[in-house]
Amino acid sequence: MAATNDLPHTMHAVEISEPGGPEVLKPTEAATPTPKPGEALIKVAAAGVNRPDCMQRAGAYPPPPDASPLPGLEVAGEVAALGEGVRGLAVGDKVTALTPGGGYAEYCTAPAGHCLPIPAGYDMVQAAALPENFFTVWYNVFMRATLTAGERFLVHGGSSGIGLTAIQLAKRFGASVYTTAGSEEKLAACREAGADRAINYKSEDWAAVLKTDTQGEGVDVILDMVGGDYIQKGIDALRRDGRYCFIAFLGGPKAEVNFGPVLRNRLCVMGSTLRPQTIAEKEAIALELKAHVWPLIEAGKVRPTIHKTFPLAQAADAHALMESSTHIGKIMLTV
Template sequence: MTSLPTEMTAIEIAEPGGPEGLRPTRRPLPQPGPGEVLIRIAAAGVNRPDVLQRKGAYPPPPGASDIPGLEIAGEVVALGDQVTSLHQGQQVCALVTGGGYAEYCVAPSAQCLPLPQGLSAIEGAALPETFFTVWSNVFDRGGLKAGEAFLVQGGSSGIGTTAIQLAKAFGAKVFTTAGSAEKCQACKDLGADLAINYREADFVEAIREANDGRGVNLILDMVGGAYIPRDVDLLEPDGRLVFIAFLGGPKAEINFQKVMVKRLTITGSTLRARDIGFKAAIAAQLQTQVWPLIESGQVKPQIYRTFPLEQAAEAHALMESSAHIGKIMLTVAAQRS
C-alpha cells in the first residue's frame, strides 16, 4: 500500500461570512480512532448546513472537525481498532460530522456504506447527507406509506430530488414546489405527479384541485416561515408535518385548533448532532431498502455541477444563488486524473 502523507489540503473557514471566507490550507492528516476509518476522498457534497456553518450560524458539534463537509466518497486507506466491517482499498461513501472538504477524512465505520455498483465516486458522495436525511424524516419519523399523498417543499434541491424519487419508488403520490418552470419540469421528470411553481400559484389550492379536493398526508418542509400555516391547512386528518430547515424563517402564527381537530403531528429533526448508533441504524436501512433501488437505476442522485476542492467558495456561491437543480459537488485533485 502507498504510504500516507503527514499533511493534507483542506478548506477551512478562515473567517465567518461570505463564500470568500473559504480558503485552502494545510492540515495534519487525521488519524482514525476505535471504530473509525480513514478515507482518501475522491469527492464531497456541498450542503446547506455547510453554508450555515460558514456564516457562523451552525457550529460543529463537540469533537467534530471545524472543516466543513458532511458527506464524502473515496477509498478506505486505514482502519482504526475494532473495525471489522470494512477493509483497506474498499470504495465507500460516508456520512461525517465535518471534515469533508479535504483530501482525507475520518469516518465512523458504521456510517460508511459500500459505493453502489455502477455509480461514480461523485455520485456516491452525493448520497449520504440527502439520503440519510430523507429516509430518517420521510419514512422513519414521517411514516410515509404506499398510497399516501406526499408534499416536499423545494423539490429541485438535493433533498427534494431525493425525496421525490424515494417517495415515488415506495408508492406515494408526490407533489412538490419549485421556483421556475425549468425546476418544475425537472421535478416531474423525476416522478413528481405535480410540481407547482410557487411564484405563480398557491400550492394549497393547486394540490387540492389536482387531488380531488383532498390535501396530503405528509409534508417535508425546509422552507418554514409563511409556509407553516398553509402546511397545516393542507394536511389531511392524522397528517404529519416534518421540518428539516427554515430557509423562510422559523417563526409563524398558526391556528392550533386545526392541529387538534385534525389530529396533526408537527415534528422536525437535525441529523448532524445525532449519535453514531442512530446514524448506523439509518445506514443499515438504506443498504437494505434503498441501495438496491440505486443499483437498479430506479433512483439516482442528481448532480448539477462539480467544482475542484479549491473552488469551494464558488460552489457555495452557486448554492446560495439557488440556481441549481440537485447536488453541487467538490472533487479532489489527486482523484481527478
C-alpha cells in the same frame, strides 16, 4: 490502527478562515486526521456541498465539539486506515460516507457504521452525492413520518438535492407526489424525477392547488425546508392523521400559527437535523438504506442529479452557486 503505508502527515483542505460569505473559504494545509476507535479514515475523491456547510461557514451552524472544524458532511473515496474495533471494512475498500465534518479535504474520518459501499456502476462523484440527501430523506420521510404506499406526499424545494431524492423515493414506494419549485426548468426536473404535480410557487398558490387536486382532503406527509409563512398553510393542507416534518427554515423558523387543526385532525408536527443524531442512530439509518434503497440505486431506479462539479480549491465558487439557488440537484467537489 490498520493503515496503508506512508500516510502523509499533512493534507490539502479548505477551511473556514472566519465566519462570513463564500470568500472566507480558503485552501490550507492541515494535519491528516487519525481515526479513533470505531472510525475509518477515507482518502477522499469527492465531497458534496450542502446547505449546512453554508450555514457553518456563516457562523450559524457550529460543528459538534468532537467533530472536525472543516466543512463537509459527505464524501466518497478509499479506506486508508481503520481505528480499533472496526469490523466489516478493510483498507482499500471503496466507500461513500456520511461524516460529522471534515469532508473538504484529502482525508476525512467517519464512523465505520456510516460508510456504505459504492453502488455498482457509480463513480466517486455520483457516490459522494448520496449520503446527506438519502440519510435525511429516509430518516425523516420513512422512519419518522412513516410515509406508506397510497398516501399523498408534498415536498417543498423539489429541485434541490433533497427534493429530487424525496420525489424519487416517495414515488418508488408508492406515494402520490406533489412538489413546489420556482421556474419551468426546475418544475420539469421535478416531473422527470416522478412528481405527479409540480407547482410553481411564484405564480401559483400551492395550498390552493393542493386543495383543488385532492378534492379538499389534503396530503398525508409534508417535508418542509422553508418554514416561515408556509407553516400555517402546511398545517391546513394536511388530512386527518397527517405528519408535518421540518428539516430546515430557509424562510425563517417563526410564524403565528393556529394549532386548532392539529387537535381536530390528529396531526403530528416534527422536525430534525441530521448532524446532531447519535452515531448509533445514524448507523441505523445506514443499515436501512443498504437494505431498502441501495438495491434501487444499483437497479437505476433512483439516482442523484449532479448540477456542477468544482475542484476542491474552488469551494468558494461552489458555495456561491448554492446560495444563488439557481442549481438543480447536487453541487460537488473533486479532490
